Amino acid sequence: xxxxxxxxxxxxxxxxxxxxxxxxxxxxxxxxxxxxxxxxxxxxxxxxxxxxxxxxxxxxxxxxxxxxxxxxxxxxxxxxxxxxxxxxxxxxxxxxxxxxxxxxxxxxxxxxxxxxxxxxxxxxxxxxxxxxxxx
Numbered sequence: 858x859x860x861x862x863x864x865x866x867x868x869x870x871x872x873x874x875x876x877x878x879x880x881x882x883x884x885x886x887x888x889x890x891x892x893x894x895x896x897x898x899x900x901x902x903x904x905x906x907x908x909x910x911x912x913x914x915x916x917x918x919x920x921x922x923x924x925x926x927x928x929x930x931x932x933x934x935x936x937x938x939x940x941x942x943x944x945x946x947x948x949x950x951x952x953x954x955x956x957x958x959x960x961x962x963x964x965x966x967x968x969x970x971x972x973x974x975x976x977x978x979x980x981x982x983x984x985x986x987x988x989x990x991x992x
Contacts, residue, residue, distance in 0.1 A: 885957065885967055887959055887960055887961070888956075888957040888959055888960065888966075889958055889959075890957045890967075892957065892958065893955055893956070893969070894955065894956060894957070894958045894966065895953065895954070895955040896916050896926065896953070896954050896955075897916065897951070897952070897954075898914035898916040898917075898926065898951075898952060898954065899915050899949060899950070899951055899952070900912060900913070900914050900946050900947060900948055900949065900951075900952060901914055901915055901925070901948055902948060903946035903947065903948075905933050905936075905941075905942070905943035905945075906933070907932050907933065907934075908932055909929050909931065909932060910930040910932065910933060910936060911927055911928065911929055911930065912927070912928045912930065912946055912954070912968070912971070913925065913926070913927050914926050914927075914928065914952060914954065916964075924964055925964060926964040926965065926966065927964065927965045928954055928956060928965070928966045928967075928968040928971075929965070929966065929967050929968060930971075946971075951973070951974025952971055952972065952973060952974060953971070953972045953974070954968060954970070954971050954972075955968070955969050955970040955971075956968040956969045956970070957969070
């Protein structure tokens with residue numbers, strides 16, 4: 858009986874460790890979720906892939922220097938019902954993007970909102986699409 862209880866405890870501990878690892882992957886520990894950052898930029902690439910889609914974009918600082926950024930979004934399975942597809946964002950699109958910046962200072966965001974530039978809002982690929990990605 859003691860051996861069965863010991864084995865059950867070992868199995869339970871294993872499940873707890875696995876569950877903790879899975880939560881760590883889906884957490885936002887690497888992002889500063891207390892400070893929302895909003896940037897205006899130009900899309901350079903869009904990866905509509907699992908487990909997280911990624912938008913790459915360039916932002917000009919006040920001195921005109923270009924910095925390349927990456928924005929991590931949710932998965933295509935969550936974006937599809939909101940009208941998104943692999944062609945929603947295209948290189949050259951002007952966007953306003955908001956999210957939580959990486960704690961280590963890297964030019965990276967966990968995206969909470971993307972809005973197209975004014976010239977793109979009337980295009981068919983933006984009609985009936987939620988301008989946000991996580992709300």
